[in-house]
Amino acid sequence: MTVTEQEIARYVGQVREALADLPPAVRDDLLEDLPEHLTEVAAEADGSLHERLGPPEAYAMELRTAAGVSAPSATPNLDQRISAAVREGWARIRVADDRLGPVLGYTRLSDFLRLLRPAWWILRGYLVAMLFTVVLTGTSFGLLPRLGGSGLAALLLLAVTVTGSIWLGRRTERLGRRPRLVLNVTAALLVLFGLAGFAELDGRAGGGGNPVPYEQVYTDQYSGVQDVYVYDSQGRLLEGVRLFDQNGQPIRLGHPWCSEAQERYQTMPEYSDPTRLPYPFCPEGAPFRFGPTTPPTPEPAAPTATPGEFGPSATPGGAAPTATPSAVQGRGPAPTPTPTD
Amino acid sequence: MDTTQLLKGVLDLAVLAVLKDEDGYGYDIMRRLRSAGLDEIGDASVYGTLRRLFQAGLLTTYVVPSESGPHRKYYALNPAGRDQLLRSGKIWRSFATTMDTLLDDKGMAA
Numbered sequence: 001m002t003v004t005e006q007e008i009a010r011y012v013g014q015v016r017e018a019l020a021d022l023p024p025a026v027r028d029d030l031l032e033d034l035p036e037h038l039t040e041v042a043a044e045a046d047g048s049l050h051e052r053l054g055p056p057e058a059y060a061m062e063l064r065t066a067a068g069v070s071a072p073s074a075t076p077n078l079d080q081r082i083s084a085a086v087r088e089g090w091a092r093i094r095v096a097d098d099r100l101g102p103v104l105g106y107t108r109l110s111d112f113l114r115l116l117r118p119a120w121w122i123l124r125g126y127l128v129a130m131l132f133t134v135v136l137t138g139t140s141f142g143l144l145p146r147l148g149g150s151g152l153a154a155l156l157l158l159a160v161t162v163t164g165s166i167w168l169g170r171r172t173e174r175l176g177r178r179p180r181l182v183l184n185v186t187a188a189l190l191v192l193f194g195l196a197g198f199a200e201l202d203g204r205a206g207g208g209g210n211p212v213p214y215e216q217v218y219t220d221q222y223s224g225v226q227d228v229y230v231y232d233s234q235g236r237l238l239e240g241v242r243l244f245d246q247n248g249q250p251i252r253l254g255h256p257w258c259s260e261a262q263e264r265y266q267t268m269p270e271y272s273d274p275t276r277l278p279y280p281f282c283p284e285g286a287p288f289r290f291g292p293t294t295p296p297t298p299e300p301a302a303p304t305a306t307p308g309e310f311g312p313s314a315t316p317g318g319a320a321p322t323a324t325p326s327a328v329q330g331r332g333p334a335p336t337p338t339p340t341d
Numbered sequence: 342m343d344t345t346q347l348l349k350g351v352l353d354l355a356v357l358a359v360l361k362d363e364d365g366y367g368y369d370i371m372r373r374l375r376s377a378g379l380d381e382i383g384d385a386s387v388y389g390t391l392r393r394l395f396q397a398g399l400l401t402t403y404v405v406p407s408e409s410g411p412h413r414k415y416y417a418l419n420p421a422g423r424d425q426l427l428r429s430g431k432i433w434r435s436f437a438t439t440m441d442t443l444l445d446d447k448g449m450a451a
Contacts, residue, residue, distance in 0.1 A: 030392055033367065036411040037388055040368035052384075059385045066352065066389025 008038045011049045014056035121169035125162030127190045141197035226254040228279040229286050240278040258282035352390050357426040366413040
């Protein structure tokens with residue numbers, strides 16, 4: 001036999017390629033017995049298949065006509081379009097490779113990038129060590145893979161992973177397709193992990209000025225508030241006050257901290273909902289006292305508040321409400337704001 | 342006139358005819374056609390025709406192991422194929438007679 005099995009396989013492969021536009025099922029059915037058939041042809045006489053049967057493309061064309069399947073369509077099918085796009089992409093990359101190389105002083109950019117390979121191996125080893133640390137200890141990304149906070153362990157781990165990565169790097173060329181694919185996917189994931197880690201690290205290092213979010217400050221500032229006391233412009237303590245924010249949401253600060261308030265809270269069904277409790281919870285605890293603690297009456301009461309009557313609990317430094325005794329205004333009763341919605 | 346062109350129209354009939362008395366595998370069928378005088382018949386044409394006739398339900402196949410080389414797929418006429426052979430054969434005979442008469446009238450005896 002002068003024709004080898006490889007030649008037959010190649011010939012069948014080329015015929016298959018020429019029939020690439022057919023639906024796979026039709027094509028497979030058509031080519032099902034072709035290898036066996038060509039083996040018979042090859043066994044019959046001397047000469048290559050090409051000499052005996054003509055070019056595979058012509059054979060495919062004749063096969064199409066005889067088998068009654070459609071002639072090759074003008075528009076390429078999806079497989080051909082994809083392979084064309086891939087070929088074009090590679091061509092562009094090669095062009096960019098040639099153009100960018102001289103900028104760095106190399107014939108090709110890939111020549112330069114090839115020199116950086118060992119550097120990548122070291123970085124890969126470092127990233128693996130970091131991944132170990134983050135996964136095993138749950139600590140955040142640092143500069144050193146501090147296993148259990150030990151610097152020595154960190155250096156040992158680094159030595160192992162970096163050496164391993166270099167060892168692997170020097171053998172990558174000899175690996176098969178599948179292991180290399182796994183290696184490349186792993187590398188991409190490692191790079192993603194590294195980028196995320198460095199971004200986190202940078203956020204911690206660069207944003208050091210005000211690391212605490214604003215909201216936390218807000219909470220801290222009012223967490224010590226037990227009760228709220230509202231005074232009107234004449235320095236009178238208002239009772240039955242409700243506070244709302246711009247959205248009509250009740251502002252709840254403090255709690256019924258004195259026994260009187262707790263009694264009220266339990267006995268009055270209206271107050272079973274704590275968000276409906278009016279301020280102050282405990283009028284007796286008011287920091288400033290001038291005059292009656294009852295809500296002001298509609299008729300303009302004689303201004304009784306004088307600076308001398310400030311209670312002992314008045315804060316020093318003049319932070320007290322500016323009670324102006326002279327101001328006599330026909331203000332109504334204590335304002336009871338109602339939500340607009 | 343090119344024989345290949347004429348062949349295209351009657352290849353089905355020729356393949357059915359050589360399978361009438363004896364089943365055969367692809368290359369064997371082509372050999373029979375060639376030894377019958379159809380030298381210019383193409384390998385791909387025979388192979389493709391066999392696939393198409395099989396798809397059309399005119400042939401059945403069975404595999405026979407071979408001591409030397411690959412297993413061989415044998416093609417055989419089924420009742421539909423025999424029926425087709427009979428009808429196509431009649432058409433061909435009538436057509437050939439018409440052509441013979443036509444050529445004889447013009448004094449162009451073969």
